Amino acid sequence: MNIDHPLTQAVIAGRRRDVPALVQQCIDAGEAAGDIVEKRLVPGMMEIGERFKRSEIFVPEMLIAARSMKEALKVLEPMLVAAGVRPEHRALIGTVEGDLHDIGKNLVATMWKGANIDVIDLGVNVTPAKFVEAVAQHKPDVVGLSALLTTTMPAMRDAVHAIRESGAKTRVVIGGAPVTQEFAREIGADGYAPDAGSAVDMALGLMRGSSN
Amino acid sequence: MDRQFYLGLAAAGVRIPIGTHLVLHEHEDHGEILLDGERLGRVVEESARRYGSPLALPLMDLALEKESMLLARGVPVAAIDTFHFDEIPGQDGGFHLTRRMEATCGALHYIATQTDLVPVGMGIGPFSLMTKLIADPITPVFLAGDGCSADEEPEIGLVERLLEISLETILKYLDAQMDAGAKAIIVCEPAANNVYFSPNQLAESFEIFDRYVMRTNEAIRDRLRARGVDLMLHDCGELTDDMVRRLGGLDPAMLSLGSSRRLWEDAALVPKDVVLYGNLPTKQFYSDELISAGRVRQLCDELLRKMRETGHPFILGSECDVLSVPGRERTIREKVEEILRK
Numbered sequence: 199m200n201i202d203h204p205l206t207q208a209v210i211a212g213r214r215r216d217v218p219a220l221v222q223q224c225i226d227a228g229e230a231a232g233d234i235v236e237k238r239l240v241p242g243m244m245e246i247g248e249r250f251k252r253s254e255i256f257v258p259e260m261l262i263a264a265r266s267m268k269e270a271l272k273v274l275e276p277m278l279v280a281a282g283v284r285p286e287h288r289a290l291i292g293t294v295e296g297d298l299h300d301i302g303k304n305l306v307a308t309m310w311k312g313a314n315i316d317v318i319d320l321g322v323n324v325t326p327a328k329f330v331e332a333v334a335q336h337k338p339d340v341v342g343l344s345a346l347l348t349t350t351m352p353a354m355r356d357a358v359h360a361i362r363e364s365g366a367k368t369r370v371v372i373g374g375a376p377v378t379q380e381f382a383r384e385i386g387a388d389g390y391a392p393d394a395g396s397a398v399d400m401a402l403g404l405m406r407g408s409s410n
Numbered sequence: 411m412d413r414q415f416y417l418g419l420a421a422a423g424v425r426i427p428i429g430t431h432l433v434l435h436e437h438e439d440h441g442e443i444l445l446d447g448e449r450l451g452r453v454v455e456e457s458a459r460r461y462g463s464p465l466a467l468p469l470m471d472l473a474l475e476k477e478s479m480l481l482a483r484g485v486p487v488a489a490i491d492t493f494h495f496d497e498i499p500g501q502d503g504g505f506h507l508t509r510r511m512e513a514t515c516g517a518l519h520y521i522a523t524q525t526d527l528v529p530v531g532m533g534i535g536p537f538s539l540m541t542k543l544i545a546d547p548i549t550p551v552f553l554a555g556d557g558c559s560a561d562e563e564p565e566i567g568l569v570e571r572l573l574e575i576s577l578e579t580i581l582k583y584l585d586a587q588m589d590a591g592a593k594a595i596i597v598c599e600p601a602a603n604n605v606y607f608s609p610n611q612l613a614e615s616f617e618i619f620d621r622y623v624m625r626t627n628e629a630i631r632d633r634l635r636a637r638g639v640d641l642m643l644h645d646c647g648e649l650t651d652d653m654v655r656r657l658g659g660l661d662p663a664m665l666s667l668g669s670s671r672r673l674w675e676d677a678a679l680v681p682k683d684v685v686l687y688g689n690l691p692t693k694q695f696y697s698d699e700l701i702s703a704g705r706v707r708q709l710c711d712e713l714l715r716k717m718r719e720t721g722h723p724f725i726l727g728s729e730c731d732v733l734s735v736p737g738r739e740r741t742i743r744e745k746v747e748e749i750l751r752k
Contacts, residue, residue, distance in 0.1 A: 258552035258608040265549060299489050301605065304546070322492060348696045353590050380699040 199241045205234070209242030210269065212262030212353055217269040231277035235314055239267050243312025247395035252262040257305060260394065264308040285316040287405045290332055291342035292320030294353040299346035305394035306342055313398045315405075320366075325358035326353075333366045339405045342397065343387070345374040355385040362386060373397060411528075411593055411640055416582045416685045419464065426463045427692070427746045434455040434469065435734035444469075445509050447516010447649055451524070453725040454517050455477040458527050461750065465594070466527035468517065470644075470731035472598055474510050476542050479579045480629040482506035491584040498571045515590035522591025530642070532594035533584050535599030536626035537574040541606065544568060555618030557609045569622075571725040577626045581633055594640040594663065597630055599623065600730075602657075603647025616652060624656055630644035631660050642666065642687075646730045654678045669693070673713065677722035685723040687714075692728035693744040696738040703741075713732040 200209065205220040224234045231387045247365060249255045278284075289310050293303045300322050310317045318336050320328060333341060341361060354377070358370050360400050369388040372381070382390035391397035434440045434453050436538055442447045458466045473491075478578075480490045483503035506514075514532070542545040550565035560567030584595055600624040604612075634641050643657055646668030657681030658665055667676065667685050669691035676686060690709055694700040701720040710726060717724040732746055 239416075256608040256610060257605045258548050259610065261546065261549045262552055268498060301548070347733065348693055348735050351696065352736050376693055376696070378697070381697065 199244060200237070201241050201245050201252055203275050205236050205238040206242040206245075209239055209263055209266045210245055211257065212266050213265045214262075214269050214385045217266050218273050221270045221273045225273075225277075231274045231281060231391055232283040234270070234274060235278070235283075239270055240312065240314050242266055243309065244311070244398070247309055247398050251393065251395040257301075257394075258306065261308065264312055267312055275287045285314050287401075288316040288318070288336060288338045289339070289342060289401055290320065290329075290338040291338045291344070292324035292329060292332075293322040293344045293346075294357050295323055296353050297345050297347050297350035299374075301345075302346065302394070303342070303344035304374060306344065306391070308398040309394045309398050310342075310401060313402060315401065317331070326357045330360050330364045330366070331358050333361055333368055335366065336367075339356070340369045340371055340401045342401070343370065343372045345372075345377060348376045351376060351381065357388050358385045363367045370388065371400050371404065411638070413640075413663060413683055416640070417683060417723050420685045420725050422731065423752075424462070424464070425426040425463060425726040425750055425752075426467070426687075427461050427690075427728045427749050428467050428470065429461050429728075429746055430454055430457040430467055430469050431461065431559050432739070432742065432746065444563055445513050448514050449570025450624075452615035454521060455525050455527060461746070465530050466521040466525065466526055467530050467731075468514060468526075468532045469663070470532060470539065470596070470598060471510070472600075473542075474508065474514070475534050475539050475579050475583055478506045478511060478695075479503070479539075479543075479575065479584065481508060486734075495543050495568060495572060496545070497677075498568050499575065501752070505579060507509050507583075509567055511583060511586065511589075515536060515586050518590040518592050522593075526592065528593050529591045530747075531584065531590075531595040531639075532579050532583035532596060535597050535602065535631070535645075536573055536576040537623045538599050538601035539580065540622075541571045541601045543572045543576070547601075551618065551622060552608060552611065554622075555615070557608070566575050566630045573622060573626060573629075580630065584633065588634075588637050593640060594642055595634055596642040596666070596686070597627065598642055598644045598645045599627065599657075599746065600668075602645055602653065603649055604653075605647065607653075607722055607749070609650050612650065616656070618655050619653065619656065622738045624660070627654075627660055627685075631662075640680070644730075650680055651676075661747055664725070665734050667729070673724065674716035674720050674722075677717070677724075680749055682722065685725055686717070687725045688728045688729050690727070690749060692730060692732045692745075694743045696735040698741055701745070701747050703726060703744050706745045707751070710749055744751055 208216045307317050372387045372390040373391045379390045390401045391401045454466045518529045550569045552565045553563045640663040642664040643662035644666040664687045666687040
């Protein structure tokens, strides 16, 4: 993974205002929009995820980098649409019923988008029925469930159960401060991610596994 | 009150889990109790008696001030939980003492007039309240710490105005609680942590933490001090040593920290007359896989031993309020009992 390109470096450093001109330079050099995403932006966000996992950077730096990536996508989106380029994988995410915390959920959504996953964010306080309805509608490869409060962990179990009962083949990943690998196993989730960086590896691993 | 009171509790080896939520949820009509000052006061009293606490500790409900602020500004009740400001709000919408707040004050009045317990109030810290009012509070805080101005990044202006409004609302609610008889106030500032503030940025300068967290909490400390009411400061977030040092510098009677901290090391960071409180991992008590009752016992022994070695005043307790988790009540209660078992 090459992260030396100036655009990639601008994303990593969160230099939002530099990004549009650097994207334009790539376009002017003949790079396709899809390639700019895959070869310039995604490596930047993957690097950010790795640095976060190594505790070299923290949540604010991740968000600043993601903000820069969004600036790039603003420029590229019309070209991506015109070329019919779509992310290979889709994920759905939400904070479970009774829980209004969204920082962890937003971070994972941000990092998933950074890995070029099409993310549908259902927001907070999402009922099991709403998860099931959205899964049926969007057919995601992975569903991410987030909870911050111990009091809302039973709602996480209910959401996993409802998704399973619906017969959907999607994989379910859980995360959040009180959640553990043991709890994931106990409620029948496919995976547990301790942080937003790991959530990318977890989702991509499950997606690649399910597409094999 | 006299600082010696808290130092005396520490010296006497008092142990205090914050168990009001547990006790409240033993009542089937707990939702109704929240709106009835006297009944809520009885629950707070019941909790204090059960856990042998001379302090009548209230519920740690950090949603009241946001509700009050938004109701005063005409936001519909159904929209309050998920409401975020996306532009700088206009003039002060006034202060709205909600039914829940009235009940909390009623409970304080009950404790103050009908019991021998110390009536303790509760409020969210201004920074933490601000983080609930905006969709992404982290980015503008980082940008401000990087030297950007509100002119360059309008979100910074929004954060700073919301901090002002948050402080105004909090002070009015704290005034109401002090009027109702509170002798101490727990200020919960859990968002002042290294999720919202990058330790990398703070390693270069603490200016943004001082401006956004310390300044507003100093205003609260001064208000309480003027009324002779003690500050108990709670922050269960992940903190750096310098954050702990600064929070200790607010000179709270008690400083309550999360289980990620080693209190025996924090003892060197705070003044000698600030009682350290906590910090058993009560957020894990719901799960026997995560923590057994035996492990709770071990942690209690270890914490007590290490704190004794420091000579720093210390009260053994929970890292936060012990929440009642449906279906897990029994194991949670067993582990809380371990805190108390001598």
